[in-house]
Amino acid sequence: MSKHQPLLHITQRGAIKWYKALLIRVLAFAAALAVCGLLCAMVTWEGGSATAGMTLPERFVAFLRDLCNAIGRIAQVVFNASFKSDRVVWKTMHSTAILLLLSLAVTPAFRMRFWNIGAEGQALMGCLASATCMILLRGSGMPDWLTILVIFLASILAGMIWAVIPAVFKATTRTNETLFTLMMNYIATQLVAFFCVVWENPKGSGQIGVINQSGEFKHFGWLPSISEIFPGVAPSFKGNNYLLNIVIVAVVCVILFFYLSRSKHGFELSVVGRSENTARYLGVKVRWITIRTMMLSGALCGLAGMLLTAGNDHTLNPTLVGGRGFTAVMVSWLAGFNPFVMVFMSFLLSFLSNGASDLATNFGLNASYSDILTGIIIFFIIGSEFFIRYRVHTRSSAESGQEVV
Amino acid sequence: MSETIPAVSLRGITKTFGPVKANDHVDLDVYRGEILALLGENGSGKTTLMNMLSGIYFPDEGTIAIDGRPVVIDSPHTAMQLGIGMIHQHFKLVDVFTAAENVALGMPGKLDLKETARRIREICAQYGFDVDPNQKVYEMSVSEKQTVEIVKVLYRGADILILDEPTAVLTPQEAQKLFNVLHAMRCDGKAIVIITHKMHEVLAISDRVAVLRKGSYVGETRTSQTSVSDMTTRMVGHSVKLDIERKKPKNPEPRIEVSHLSVRSAEGVLKLNDVSFTANSGEILGIAGIAGSGQKELLEAIAGLQRVESGSITYCSPSGAREELIGKSPLEISRLGVGLSFVPEDRLGMGLVGSMSVTDNMMLRTYRSGHTAFTRRRQPRDIAKHVVDDLQVATPSLRTQVQQLSGGNVQKVLVGREITSAPTVLLTAYAVRGLDINSSYVIYDLLNRQKESGVAVIYVGEDLDVLIQLADRILVLCGGEVSGIVKGTKAKKKELGLMMTHVGGERI
Numbered sequence: 005m006s007k008h009q010p011l012l013h014i015t016q017r018g019a020i021k022w023y024k025a026l027l028i029r030v031l032a033f034a035a036a037l038a039v040c041g042l043l044c045a046m047v048t049w050e051g052g053s054a055t056a057g058m059t060l061p062e063r064f065v066a067f068l069r070d071l072c073n074a075i076g077r078i079a080q081v082v083f084n085a086s087f088k089s090d091r092v093v094w095k096t097m098h099s100t101a102i103l104l105l106l107s108l109a110v111t112p113a114f115r116m117r118f119w120n121i122g123a124e125g126q127a128l129m130g131c132l133a134s135a136t137c138m139i140l141l142r143g144s145g146m147p148d149w150l151t152i153l154v155i156f157l158a159s160i161l162a163g164m165i166w167a168v169i170p171a172v173f174k175a176t177t178r179t180n181e182t183l184f185t186l187m188m189n190y191i192a193t194q195l196v197a198f199f200c201v202v203w204e205n206p207k208g209s210g211q212i213g214v215i216n217q218s219g220e221f222k223h224f225g226w227l228p229s230i231s232e233i234f235p236g237v238a239p240s241f242k243g244n245n246y247l248l249n250i251v252i253v254a255v256v257c258v259i260l261f262f263y264l265s266r267s268k269h270g271f272e273l274s275v276v277g278r279s280e281n282t283a284r285y286l287g288v289k290v291r292w293i294t295i296r297t298m299m300l301s302g303a304l305c306g307l308a309g310m311l312l313t314a315g316n317d318h319t320l321n322p323t324l325v326g327g328r329g330f331t332a333v334m335v336s337w338l339a340g341f342n343p344f345v346m347v348f349m350s351f352l353l354s355f356l357s358n359g360a361s362d363l364a365t366n367f368g369l370n371a372s373y374s375d376i377l378t379g380i381i382i383f384f385i386i387g388s389e390f391f392i393r394y395r396v397h398t399r400s401s402a403e404s405g406q407e408v409v
Numbered sequence: 410m411s412e413t414i415p416a417v418s419l420r421g422i423t424k425t426f427g428p429v430k431a432n433d434h435v436d437l438d439v440y441r442g443e444i445l446a447l448l449g450e451n452g453s454g455k456t457t458l459m460n461m462l463s464g465i466y467f468p469d470e471g472t473i474a475i476d477g478r479p480v481v482i483d484s485p486h487t488a489m490q491l492g493i494g495m496i497h498q499h500f501k502l503v504d505v506f507t508a509a510e511n512v513a514l515g516m517p518g519k520l521d522l523k524e525t526a527r528r529i530r531e532i533c534a535q536y537g538f539d540v541d542p543n544q545k546v547y548e549m550s551v552s553e554k555q556t557v558e559i560v561k562v563l564y565r566g567a568d569i570l571i572l573d574e575p576t577a578v579l580t581p582q583e584a585q586k587l588f589n590v591l592h593a594m595r596c597d598g599k600a601i602v603i604i605t606h607k608m609h610e611v612l613a614i615s616d617r618v619a620v621l622r623k624g625s626y627v628g629e630t631r632t633s634q635t636s637v638s639d640m641t642t643r644m645v646g647h648s649v650k651l652d653i654e655r656k657k658p659k660n661p662e663p664r665i666e667v668s669h670l671s672v673r674s675a676e677g678v679l680k681l682n683d684v685s686f687t688a689n690s691g692e693i694l695g696i697a698g699i700a701g702s703g704q705k706e707l708l709e710a711i712a713g714l715q716r717v718e719s720g721s722i723t724y725c726s727p728s729g730a731r732e733e734l735i736g737k738s739p740l741e742i743s744r745l746g747v748g749l750s751f752v753p754e755d756r757l758g759m760g761l762v763g764s765m766s767v768t769d770n771m772m773l774r775t776y777r778s779g780h781t782a783f784t785r786r787r788q789p790r791d792i793a794k795h796v797v798d799d800l801q802v803a804t805p806s807l808r809t810q811v812q813q814l815s816g817g818n819v820q821k822v823l824v825g826r827e828i829t830s831a832p833t834v835l836l837t838a839y840a841v842r843g844l845d846i847n848s849s850y851v852i853y854d855l856l857n858r859q860k861e862s863g864v865a866v867i868y869v870g871e872d873l874d875v876l877i878q879l880a881d882r883i884l885v886l887c888g889g890e891v892s893g894i895v896k897g898t899k900a901k902k903k904e905l906g907l908m909m910t911h912v913g914g915e916r917i
Contacts, residue, residue, distance in 0.1 A: 266783050271776050274765075281759040285714060286773055287740030 014394050025392050032388030036381040043380070045074040048367045081366050082359030090242040096354055098246040098316065101253040102308060104350040106325075106332035108253075108260050109304030111341050112297045113167075115264060117277035122170065122185030124329025125192030126163040126302045128322070130309020132196050133162035135320035138215045138225035138313070139203055151225050155314050156307075163306020164299050166192060171298035175291035189329070193322045200321055214318045227315040249311045256304065261343040273297045305329070338385060356381055414477040416441045416569055416600035417462065417493075422471035424457055431457040433624045434471070439569065444591060444601045446615035446632070450644055450845030452815040454624040455604050459571045463495035464488035475569075494562025495571040500554050502546045508557045509542035512564050525564075532563050536593040551700055552583040559590070570594065571602045576610060577842075578700050581873060581906040588614045606845065607872065608637040620644055645847045653853050653878040655897065656861060661689035663725050664834055664865035665711060665747075670720035672706045672889075680706040682889045684720070688834065690727070693856060693866040695880025695897065697873060699909050703889040704869045708836045711867075712747065713739040727833060727863075743774075748832030760823050763812030767804055768793045770811055771826055796825035800851065817848030824855060835859055838869040853879055873902050887912050 055063045086096040106123050113120035137155045146154070170184035205213050216224040230247045231239040243250075264270040276283045276293050283290050312324055331353055339345035360374030415438035424432045431454045439445050449455045460466045462473065464485040472479055475491050482488050488495075502511050509526045526542035533540050540556050549557070555575060562570060572591075576584040591601055591614060605611060611618060612632060619629040620643045627643050642648045665688040672681040681703045688694045698704055709715035711722055713734065722734040724745055734742055761770050772789035779785050793807045800821040804814055811819055824840060837856070841849040856879070860866050870876045876883055877900045885892040885908040892908040 262783075268776055268782060268784055271769075271772065271784050275762055275773065278762045278764050279759075282762050282773070285712070285739060285759050287713075287738055287743065 014396055020392055028391050029385070029388050032384045032391075033381075036384035039384070040377050040380055041075045041078060043377070044078045044363060044367075045071055047369065047373075048074060048078070078363065081362050085358040085362035086355045094243045094246045096351075096358060097243075097250055099358075100347075100351045100354040101246075101250045102311065102316075103328050103332060103335060103354055104346055105253045105256060105304065105308045105311065106328055107335035107339070107346045107350055108257055108343055109301050109308060110332055111260065111301075111336045111343065111346070112264065112270075112273060113301040114336055115270075115277055115341050116273045116294065116297050118171070118174065118294065118298065119182045120167065120170075120185050120298065120301055121182060121330065121333055122166065122188045123301075123305050123308075123332050124325050124327065125185075125189035126166040126305030127309040127312070127325045127329055128189075128192040128196055129162040129166045130159035130306035131313040131320055131324050132192070132199060132309070133158040133306065134225070134310045134313035135199070135203075135212070135215060138318075142216060142221040142224045148228075152227065152314075155225055155310060159310035159314075160303045160306040163304070163309060164302040167298045167302025167305065168295060171295045175294045196320060196322045196324075203320075212320045215313075215320070217318070225314055226318060227311075245316065249315045252307075252311065256307070257343050257347065260304075264341075264343065269296070334382065334386075353378075413440060415439060415474075416476060418474040418477070419458070419462070420472045420474070422458065422461060422468050422473070424454075424461060424466060424469050430624045432461075432468075432621075435621065435624075435626045437619055437626065439600045439602055441568075441600045442595055442598050443616040444595050444603060444614055446611040446618045447602055447604045447621065448611065448618060448640060448644055449621035450623075450847060451817050452623075453621040453644070453845075455621055456573055458621070459495060459573065459602065459604065462488065462569075463493055463571060489565050489567070492566060492568045493571070494565060494567030494569070496555070496558045496562065496573065496575060498573045498577065500558055502554060502557060504547040505545060507543050507545050508540055508549075508560070511546060511557060512542075512561045516565070528564060529560055532560055536563075536590050536597070538590060551578045552580075552586070555579070555587070568598070569600045569602075571604075573604045574606065575603065576605060576607060577871065580699055580909050581902055582910065584610070607874075608640060608846075609874065611640065612637070622646055641846050644845065649847055649850060651846075651850070653850075653875070654857065655879065655881070656857070658689065658692040658860070658881055659863070661692045663687045664690045665867075666721075666723040666725065667707075667711070668721050668723075670707075670710060670722065671718045672703070672710055672715055673718050674706070680889050681710070684886075684889075684891050686884055686891065686894060688865045688867050690833070690865045691860055691863045692881045693860050693868050693879055693897075695876040695883040696867065696869040696886060697876055697883055697905055697909060698886035698892075700871075702886040702909070704838060704886060706889075707886070708838055708867070708869065710735075711742075711834075711836060713737050713742040724834070743830070746831070746833035748827040748830055748835050761811050761819065764810055766808045766810060767797065767802075767814075767822060768807045770822060771796070771829075774826060774830055792826070792829050796822060796829060800825050800855065817844045817851075820844060820848070820852065824852060828855065828859060832864060834865045834867070836867045836869075839871060840868065841875070842871065849875075873905050876900075877902060877905070885909055 055066055058066065085092075087093055106127060109126070110120050110123050134155050137151070137158050141151060141154065166188055167185075170179070170181050170188060173179040173184060174181045200212050201210055203212050204210050216222060216226065227248060229239070229244045231237045231241060231244050233248070237244070264274075272283070272288055272293055275286070275288060276290055276297075280290055283293075309325070313320060317324060332350075335346055335349045335353060339349045357374065357378055360377040361371070363369070363377065364371055364373045417437070417439040419435060419437040422432050422435045422437075423430070435454070435458055437458070447455050447459070457466065461468045462482065464482045464487055467483060473482060474480065475493075480487075480491060482491065482493075503514065506514070509522050509529060512529060513520055513522060513525045529540060529542045532538065538556050538560060540553065540560055544553075546554060546557065555578070559570075559572075575587060579587065588610075591603070595601060595616075603610075603615065615632045617629055618632050618635060618640060620627040620640065622644060630639075638648065638651060641651065667687070668685045670681055670684045671679065674680050684703070684707065686694070696704055696707070706715055710717050711734065717735050720735075724732045724734050724742075724747065726732065726745070732745060734745075734747075737745075762773065765773075768786075768790050771792040772784065772786075775789050775792070776784045778788065790807060796802065797804060797807065802814070802818045802821045802825070804818060811822060814822070820840060824837065827835060827837075835856075840852050840856070844852065853875070856866055856868060868876075868880060870879075877897060880897045882894055882896055883900050883905065884894045885905060887909055890912050892912045895905065895908075
């Protein structure tokens with residue numbers, strides 16, 4: 005056609021074959037790594053090898069070799085960040101598990117098209133509830149099993165309350181849930197900051213150290229480690245402190261998969277999400293389901309908070325969840341709200357953020373550098389979804405009738 | 410007319426959406442001083458083709474020439490500059506603005522509403538419109554809004570007009586008025602394309618007919634040399650029986666008794682005012698009325714979806730028991746055997762979930778069965794299979810998302826599901842809205858089969874010709890009141906049209 009034809013011409017794809025979609029995703033990820041690798045190579049460039057007296061092609065080969073070495077070094081660092089030792093592998097699996105649990109937590113709400121971006125705050129409230137129990141109940145003479153049960157219920161309830169408030173407002177007055185849940189995060193952060201001062205230890209530090217680390221109430225309210233549950237396991241087992249959390253998350257993952265895809269509740273909530281009018285027409289109680297689903301979402305966030313405070317970190321501070329409540333939103337989306345795909349996505353994001361932060365420290369870069377790398381990778385991953393949904397034709401390809409991408 | 414240069418000449422136009430070829434090498438000419446009717450079944454690509462002419466889509470292949478000069482239409486703005494104006498099915502007007510403000514909106518230069526109003530009056534006088542430039546759009550009737558849309562494109566200097574199903578929302582009288590205007594514009598030398606499903610309109614106003622089938626151009630004829638059955642055969646590809654058989658109702662007995670029903674909308678507007686009628690078993694009760702006269706509220710009230718201000722709705726079961734429906738939840742009402750297949754304007758908005766599969770949409774009705782917390786999948790799959798086979802739903806598989814099916818098949822899925830639950834009362838609204846002729850007749854047949862098996866069918870319809878042929882009795886609503894109930898065998902279209910605009914039908 006004439007030269008007035010638009011340069012890029014975008015058309016919608018029909019159903020795409022799964023392997024084609026996978027290929028696009030893999031390519032996008034590879035491209036992201038290539039860009040990050042080049043960026044890192046530029047930033048960490050240690051000067052090329054001596055090139056005096058070389059011809060131009062030789063210099064070029066030398067440059068390529070240097071570049072490969074640089075990228076190799078970077079890949080080494082990134083890989084080591086997650087797999088360097090048994091302990092590190094367990095740590096990676098644990099951070100994957102926590103991210104996965106938060107992702108699972110937001111998913112029922114997302115399936116209902118309820119954009120809960122308050123997982124951060126809901127989890128933090130779970131942390132606060134756990135810490136409160138650990139501090140206030142010590143010395144009450146409660147048996148361990150009862151303490152754990154109380155901590156469990158309190159954390160879940162705290163997360164649930166934080167999630168149900170916006171849900172009730174959404175159900176009754178149609179408030180925007182995105183803003184509401186977001187704002188609830190800040191309240192949770194400030195509440196935690198407040199209690200950190202109230203229970204500061206040592207006095208004057210404004211921080212809570214490890215709760216019940218030693219002394220009379222040693223390990224009061226801590227979730228048991230594997231060697232405590234199974235006396236046959238040696239305390240030197242590297243996964244001793246992580247395995248319980250990982251198992252709990254795995255169980256939740258399987259249960260949630262069946263809840264979402266096979267149960268009546270799961271079916272109802274996706275009908276409410278996809279067409280509220282249809283749901284009402286079928287006699288589904290839309291308000292109640294909105295609230296019920298957010299209760300579940302909040303409860304799972306609260307559970308994540310408990311696993312953090314009572315299970316692993318044994319402390320409380322406003323950055324304990326560390327933005328994972330927001331990363332979870334992305335994991336859930338990228339996995340297409342499928343719990344099993346989320347396992348892979350949370351591992352991927354944990355792996356990348358480990359790698360990025362180690363890169364930053366190893367090469368003496370600012371900590372923000374790791375955020376830049378994660379940002380680049382996420383940009384590519386999300387961008388690939390566009391190419392899965394649409395097809396891009398360029399002017400020249402339209403003339404020859406071929407497709408690009 | 411073959412010697413003159415066509416105003417619009419499309420050659421080899423192709424447009425694909427994913428795997429679907431919406432238009433496949435379509436050639437079409439439109440001449441000045443004529444009205445061209447563009448015909449085709451749903452999904453045959455009529456609207457897509459016209460959207461490319463008006464700059465909304467860009468063709469994948471092919472050329473467009475205006476007055477013999479090749480052009481590239483890459484935006485609605487370019488289309489407007491070329492004198493192409495399209496009046497869409499859904500109006501694009503700002504409700505709180507006046508007619509003049511809407512017309513002036515987006516025009517370059519200084520805003521001079523007085524001048525705009527003057528020119529609007531000029532245009533109205535020229536073609537015989539009736540628009541008050543200073544009236545706000547929200548105070549206008551549907552037909553007035555449509556007039557504003559037409560004035561808007563004329564004001565912008567359009568001399569090639571495309572109208573996408575303009576009469577779907579009009580009463581017969583209003584449609585006649587529109588036709589008069591179109592005639593005036595044709596005499597003025599404008600080129601007009603009209604997309605419609607109503608055959609008698611095609612015969613009444615068009616000069617030439619062009620037919621699309623499954624995205625391909627089938628051919629064209631002069632309107633004077635064709636007939637309804639000939640056009641239908643071309644559209645569908647095989648001949649279609651165009652009669653609706655109306656059997657006498659077998660022992661009708663009251664099923665739903667509505668008395669003195671009044672309904673107010675959430676905004677406090679009286680939507681139904683003292684409505685009383687009885688729907689009998691084995692009978693189709695047609696409900697006619699201009700869009701928004703309370704049809705939706707009436708059906709929703711019966712189905713328990715609408716809050717009722719006063720009055721009563723009584724369900725008389727075949728066993729003779731009487732139950733008051735007001736105050737019951739939608740679930741309780743559907744368990745009594747009242748099935749609602751309401752097809753709203755966006756078709757998928759109520760009753761179906763577009764992004765779910767055919768099977769899951771069947772499960773919407775059955776998922777509560779069983780005592781476990783889990784859903785049963787066998788039963789809905791069987792129902793889906795049954796509906797698809799029985800009603801010849803064209804779907805690649807039972808796992809296909811409903812929104813990927815064409816309009817007619819979506820409607821078959823919805824009506825089919827409601828029928829499988831073996832209702833004693835079947836409420837349908839706009840069951841054939843936007844459906845092509847072939848699918849429409851499948852649905853009519855389906856309703857007739859329900860009637861014969863003793864179901865009380867309440868059918869809210871738009872096409873008066875069909876209502877007269879199909880319904881045993883026709884209830885006419887006008888502004889939320891019952892304007893009258895007429896026997897189907899005795900109903901006259903003109904009389905119904907008058908009843909739709911004036912309660913009782915007397916002309917002022």
